[in-house]
Amino acid sequence: MNTANPVRRKTFAALAFVAATTLVAPLACLAQGNYPNRAITLVVGYSPGGSTDKLARLLAQSMQEDLGQSVVVENRPGAAGNMGAQVVAQANPDGYTLFMATVSSHAINPWLYPKTGFDAIQSFEHVALVARYPLLLAAAPGSGVKTPEQALGFLRTHPDKAFFSSAGVGSAGHLSGELVRLTAKVPMTHVAYKGGGPAMLGVMSGEVAVMIDPIPAMIPQVKSGKLTAIAVTSSQRSPALPDVPTLNEHAIPGFDVTSWAGIVAPAKTPPEVVQRLEASVARALESPRFKAMLTADGAQPSYLPGDKFRAFNEAERQRWGDVVKRAKISAE
Known part of the structure; x- marks a missing residue:
């Protein structure tokens, strides 16, 4: 029969809990402080060879040089990018699984597919906008x-x-x-x-x-x-095709449309990890070589940090939702 004082037992339990949490907290901080310490997966919601895949591979190469760890591109095509986005939305929010979000997956699809398996805004931490494509x-x-x-x-x-x-x-x-x-x-x-x-x-x-x-x-x-x-379709001519006019110049004044792509991570990814990734994307876009490769491919390097990218994504979602409704478009 245990005759120990109940108050003493409760006190011991409380001290043990404090000791355990005191030990775990520094380890968690240490783990995040060492980020990344293994390979990162960058999921692309389309097949290899397309513009999004090409951008992802260029960015992955630059980021792995900056982060000191491999950044592996994984293609998960299906449902106009929805399949890959859903996989990342449900991934462990530790910064090791990222998604190349696009205008389709994060601004258009929410209006076309009743059940995408994710929320384009709430299911992700927005890391950075990378490029826009006329x-x-x-x-x-x-x-x-x-x-x-x-x-x-x-x-x-x-x-x-x-x-x-x-x-x-x-x-x-x-x-x-x-x-x-x-x-x-x-x-x-x-x-x-x-x-x-x-x-x-x-x-x-x-x-x-x-x-x-x-x-x-x-x-x-x-x-x-x-x-x-x-x-x-952009408001300015593309450096990749400088002799080609814009619709805005003569035919449709004010017309300005671009496709776009940026990096997102699962919701609740630690802020310090998101900031580390954001800084890595920013450094990639500061590289003259990286910018030259994007421009030659017809892309416009268009860095936006996480908070501004999130606001941009929300505005784009509303814009394309209006077009979907007016044009009465359905994916089914």
């Missing part, structure tokens, strides 16, 4: 359409041929085309293809009149003469 309006060389005014004029006067292609329903190209239709009052009809490659073949073969897609995917076909670059 989109390109292009046509087949044999169409005779070479300027933005000619393109809109052709679409208005040939409604039976006013089809535009994109990489799929809900893609940045699709939503940008719908915004052109709504803003310029052009009777365009969307044709969804399974990927950017088939969408480009659609316009080259004459199945559709024009195509809209992020610049990086289209530059090779433009430079080879297989596509005619008509206009970019």
Whole structure:
């Protein structure tokens, strides 16, 4: 029979708890202070070879040089980026699993998919915006359409041929085309293809009149003469295609649309870890070599720290939600 004083037992238990928590706290701080001490996984919600994948690999190389640990790109394609985003949203919030968020996964998909498995804002800590991508309006060389005014004029006067292609329903190209239709009052009809490659073949073969897609995917076909670059969707011309005008210049004043990508981590990732990652992205974007590689690919280096990236993401989500509602778009 235990005859020890109950008060003494409670006191001992309390002291033991304090000792344990006192020991654990420094160890937790030490672990975070040593971050990173193993490989980091950067999840991309698309297949290898696309613009998001290419950006992720460039960034991973720069970050691992800065962080002193491997940054491994893992492709998790599916549901326009939703599958990869869900995996990261449910990952351990320790800074070792990150996601390359895009305009599709974090601004468009929330309006198209009733059940994504994550909240684009609340399920993540926003680390940093990395780059923005102007989109390109292009046509087949044999169409005779070479300027933005000619393109809109052709679409208005040939409604039976006013089809535009994109990489799929809900893609940045699709939503940008719908915004052109709504803003310029052009009777365009969307044709969804399974990927950017088939969408480009659609316009080259004459199945559709024009195509809209992020610049990086289209530059090779433009430079080879297989596509005619008509206009970019950003407010300023792209250094990658400096001779190509913007829609904003003459055809649709005030038009400014870009795709974008940035790094996010699971919600509740420690603030000091997020700050370490944010600083690493900032250093990558300060590199002349890194910036030159992005620019050559048609991207605009566009660093925003975590808090500003979060606000930017929220604004983009509201903007594209309005377009989805006005255009009555559904992914189902």
